[in-house]
Amino acid sequence: MKKRWIVFGSTLLALAADTVAANPVTMADVLAASKSSDWRALDPQRTLYMDLPAGRVIIELAPEFAPRHVANVLALVRAHYFDGLAIIRSQDNYVVQWGDPDSKREIPGTAKKTLQAEFGRPAKGVALTRLPDADTFAPQVGFVDGFAAARDPQMAWLTHCYGAVGAGRDNEADSGGGTELYVVIGHSPRHLDRNVTLLGRVIKGMDLLSTLRRGTGALGFYEKPEERTPIQSVRLLADVPQAERTPLEILRTDTPTFTALVEARRNRSEEWFKYKAGHIDVCNVPIPTRTPP
């Protein structure tokens, strides 16, 4: 009987070919077999809730890659800088952006308007769960604590995948700071990598941003104030009363379970698939979240 070896969680399984056919190892199987230690809670000190009229967007920040920008965004958030501002731009297959439409709101004394850019960081010290797959843009790609990232021998940087959140800037490299933020809503614009500071990722509520009516102005900016979506508030999870929190865990990306998940996506064994891709794009690996059991 023909056998196939499959890495599943931390276990190497020998399965008869007919068993595999009957019981393909899918992402759903991997998640169903996951242990509680495969999941982690969201860190209250680096998770943001952005509440919109239509619902909640949850953003995880990446201080390991953008410490200055993350600290600044936290200062802005704690001073309620974003509350009452708006989503001002929605450009199809590109980004949605929010901030102060009138550039009138005062920057709180605890924060800064602009910062030195953080387009990348030294590669040394970055624990990349590497994908073996070729990437068009970088020598190595993979995941660092849930964030899609890339590295070369010198530098490491976050990649512009769907849901990545960055600090909008003007032409000068150091002209951003986090007062205006954008999120990728289309095919990954990887040419933005190392050109702008990425500081986090939307982990829940992307559909609230990706479905916003596109702006008709240049670069997808809204031309009329009434087209903008108001931001009710942006809060740090640590400051949100327990009763208002969204119960959520995220899959760790440094575990054998995650490796099994990637393989289940690289070579899809669901019956629908007739051809196994044999490869996976760093921007197409889902990072599952769940309501804690």
Added chain:
Amino acid sequence: MKKRWIVFGSTLLALAADTVAANPVTMADVLAASKSSDWRALDPQRTLYMDLPAGRVIIELAPEFAPRHVANVLALVRAHYFDGLAIIRSQDNYVVQWGDPDSKREIPGTAKKTLQAEFGRPAKGVALTRLPDADTFAPQVGFVDGFAAARDPQMAWLTHCYGAVGAGRDNEADSGGGTELYVVIGHSPRHLDRNVTLLGRVIKGMDLLSTLRRGTGALGFYEKPEERTPIQSVRLLADVPQAERTPLEILRTDTPTFTALVEARRNRSEEWFKYKAGHIDVCNVPIPTRTPP
């Protein structure tokens, strides 16, 4: 004085470095310098208008890659099969799909419900304007008459880039036929390549599809009929009265101008960019359209 050589249109230009800095060759420059022969009209025999309440979606079909499916979709369209049907699925970062929500509409006698799959075609005879860039999924990628495509020594196939239109199917490979169509609205799901028949591409009106409220059912299907978007009509351009046509031309992808455009996107020279990517993803090359001058 330092000089840089730049391919621009069909001309190799020697520019002083300071001229380049002052006059970077951007996509806008390439398009501004394009000749009328760099553009082509849409073929009335393989262009569809899908009119929705919010506006018009224009789809170009790819008979070179999916002749059976294209012929079948044309037969369905000419029998008004899609008129009054609906958009039934919107799954974030994946696809929007349309067809008969109730599976009740009769297939016209000139068309078929299912067809032999067309996941790829022989590579021989395909005029691929190849990209030199590495691709995660295929040995070679590039463009064929405006369509992003890939090939290996044996086969060629269309790639699942943003805007690609395919024929939904059930688990059996030959269970699709074009009565249900989907379009990619997120990061390219290239693992679908060679698993499903791609037959065309949305060239205008993507935002009307990408911004549709996501369905809350499994796979993004709408749970309530009233959440669906009605399709007013799908017509072949050849059947549309002149007065109702949208004037539109599309850039040819087999010209030196297109090659210059790709280079202008591979290494962005706009002042905003600080780091040139040096590479481009086949799914991130824009194929410009314009109102004929």
